[in-house]
Amino acid sequence: MSAPSESTSQLRPAHGGRLYQAARQYGIPQPAWTDLSTGVSPLGWPIPEIPGDIWQRLPEDDDGLVSAAQSYYGCSNLLPLAGSQQAIELLPRILPRGTVAIPDPGYQEHRYHWQQAGHQLHLYDSRTADPQLVDADYLLVINPNNPSGQAYSRDWLTGLLQKQQMRGGYLIIDEAFIDPTPEQSLCNLSNQPGLIILRSLGKFFGLAGIRVGFLIADDLIREHISRQISPWHISTPSRYIATLALQDTGWQQRAQQWQKAQSERLRSLLESHKLATRGTALFQSCYSPQAVQIHQQLARQAILTRLLDDHSALRFGLPANSHQLQQLADALEGLRL
Numbered sequence: 488m489s490a491p492s493e494s495t496s497q498l499r500p501a502h503g504g505r506l507y508q509a510a511r512q513y514g515i516p517q518p519a520w521t522d523l524s525t526g527v528s529p530l531g532w533p534i535p536e537i538p539g540d541i542w543q544r545l546p547e548d549d550d551g552l553v554s555a556a557q558s559y560y561g562c563s564n565l566l567p568l569a570g571s572q573q574a575i576e577l578l579p580r581i582l583p584r585g586t587v588a589i590p591d592p593g594y595q596e597h598r599y600h601w602q603q604a605g606h607q608l609h610l611y612d613s614r615t616a617d618p619q620l621v622d623a624d625y626l627l628v629i630n631p632n633n634p635s636g637q638a639y640s641r642d643w644l645t646g647l648l649q650k651q652q653m654r655g656g657y658l659i660i661d662e663a664f665i666d667p668t669p670e671q672s673l674c675n676l677s678n679q680p681g682l683i684i685l686r687s688l689g690k691f692f693g694l695a696g697i698r699v700g701f702l703i704a705d706d707l708i709r710e711h712i713s714r715q716i717s718p719w720h721i722s723t724p725s726r727y728i729a730t731l732a733l734q735d736t737g738w739q740q741r742a743q744q745w746q747k748a749q750s751e752r753l754r755s756l757l758e759s760h761k762l763a764t765r766g767t768a769l770f771q772s773c774y775s776p777q778a779v780q781i782h783q784q785l786a787r788q789a790i791l792t793r794l795l796d797d798h799s800a801l802r803f804g805l806p807a808n809s810h811q812l813q814q815l816a817d818a819l820e821g822l823r824l
């Protein structure tokens with residue numbers, strides 16, 4: 488196998504949620520940690536007992552997952568994938584090489600895979616509501632953005648879509664964190680040409696481990712992606728759990744309310760410690776010149792946060808309960824900066 492060329496030798500992006508590593512690094516056993524390092528809801532959809540045959544049977548396309556997703560997302564042109572991550576990896580490979588506008592900061596896997604596939608990247612600042620985007624074949628928007636917390640209006644997005652339709656390009660919206668505010672989603676426009684949407688069961692449903700997400704796109708793109716994946720790319724137990732979670736509208740309403748209220752509690756706690764925040768219902772990000780020190784001091788008290796790669800900010804996921812919120816409050820009280 489040949490060595491990667493310079494243009495493709497970028498390091499793979501790092502991610503939150505690496506509790507084993509933190510346990511080793513700080514010498515604190517893993518169960519003692521409060522993990523706030525991801526945007527995955529700590530109160531995930533409650534998984535029931537899984538019937539024995541679900542473990543035994545091979546995955547089948549017509550098991551009800553697609554129709555449950557069609558009702559939940561309110562659109563029909565979707566393809567289940569092993570997390571929205573699978574779409575992030577495959578889209579840049581199946582789309583013709585071109586120019587792509589990428590949010591910075593933004594979930595790093597996008598940048599990595601567009602670059603690996605040989606597209607020309609233009610970064611734009613994702614911390615403003617109306618960023619200046621270059622004309623590009625592909626415009627990528629993460630709405631709301633992880634980690635900047637910036638949300639984008641439907642008007643701005645539909646304007647971008649019209650622009651892309653005129654030039655025969657694509658608007659790609661990563662809606663991994665949109666579930667608590669579904670009114671912001673563009674899924675109801677998914678039949679429009681030039682629009683591609685990614686959805687995730689990892690964040691709002693707290694089911695990151697089952698690896699289920701969806702690509703919402705036209706027939707041609709779904710067909711191209713389907714050809715790249717295994718017929719059994721999502722396991723039968725994952726499909727079973729995802730189907731039930733997507734159908735559970737009562738839980739979804741309670742989760743939206745709880746996540747919004749908990750995120751608000753987190754925001755006011757951080758702001759009371761002079762940490763200015765930008766956030767979504769699933770996390771709060773604090774830009775601070777002391778992000779590194781805060782990250783390390785909290786970690787010594789077994790609270791894991793996500794330090795952005797450029798060390799400009801810390802991201803806090805939702806504490807699971809009032810005990811964890813109090814632990815964070817006590818740790819913030821003890822900061823020596």
Ligand SMILES: Cc1ncc(COP(=O)(O)O)c(C=O)c1O
Pocket residue numbers: 569570571572573594629632633661663664686687688689690695698699700
């Ligand atoms: C913005 C964004 N999109 C997509 C993903 C991928 O999530 P998943 O593959 O679990 O759907 C992540 C994961 O952190 C993310 O932050």
